[in-house]
Amino acid sequence: MWELTKSFRFEAAHALTGTTFGADSEEIHGHSFRTEVTVRGTPDPATGMVVDLGLLEHSMEEVRRTLDHKLLNKITTLGPPTLENLSRFIWERLQHAGRLTRVSVHRDSCNESCTYYGPQA
Ligand SMILES: Nc1nc2c(c(=O)[nH]1)N=C([C@H](O)[C@H](O)COP(=O)(O)OP(=O)(O)OP(=O)(O)O)CN2
Ligand SMILES: [Zn+2]
Numbered sequence: 001m002w003e004l005t006k007s008f009r010f011e012a013a014h015a016l017t018g019t020t021f022g023a024d025s026e027e028i029h030g031h032s033f034r035t036e037v038t039v040r041g042t043p044d045p046a047t048g049m050v051v052d053l054g055l056l057e058h059s060m061e062e063v064r065r066t067l068d069h070k071l072l073n074k075i076t077t078l079g080p081p082t083l084e085n086l087s088r089f090i091w092e093r094l095q096h097a098g099r100l101t102r103v104s105v106h107r108d109s110c111n112e113s114c115t116y117y118g119p120q121a
Contacts, residue, residue, distance in 0.1 A: 013030045
């Protein structure tokens with residue numbers, strides 16, 4: 001079994017209520033996010049690939065464009081713009097790209113990250 005991981009970055013704004021971080025979190029402000037997407041499988045003997053990283057990149061670029069330089073609160077299908085919801089949102093948009101193992105969203109400036117392993121069976 002092999003796992004293949006590819007990353008992308010995006011910059012986005014959000015406002016988050018109900019945290020202990022207080023008033024500053026409730027104002028619209030920006031973060032840099034780094035996302036790691038991991039797919040699992042066995043390489044096709046003919047190609048030597050679990051999945052063509054170019055195809056994965058194409059799908060990741062589509063989801064990156066929906067998030068980069070956006071106000072996350074305006075994306076209604078995201079819900080409250082937390083790391084948890086971002087990782088689920090990205091997973092749902094990349095399901096077709098391969099056998100996903102996990103999607104991790106990192107907010108390095110805050111030393112925070114969240115990993116989604118898909119819906120529970
Ligand atoms: N379970 C979660 N809890 C919290 C989340 C989350 O996504 N899931 N997010 C937050 C805050 O948004 C996060 O901690 C960042 O805080 P914020 O005030 O937005 O950022 P800083 O000013 O501290 O960060 P800089 O990027 O360094 O300016 C809280 N809880
Ligand atoms: Zn924030």
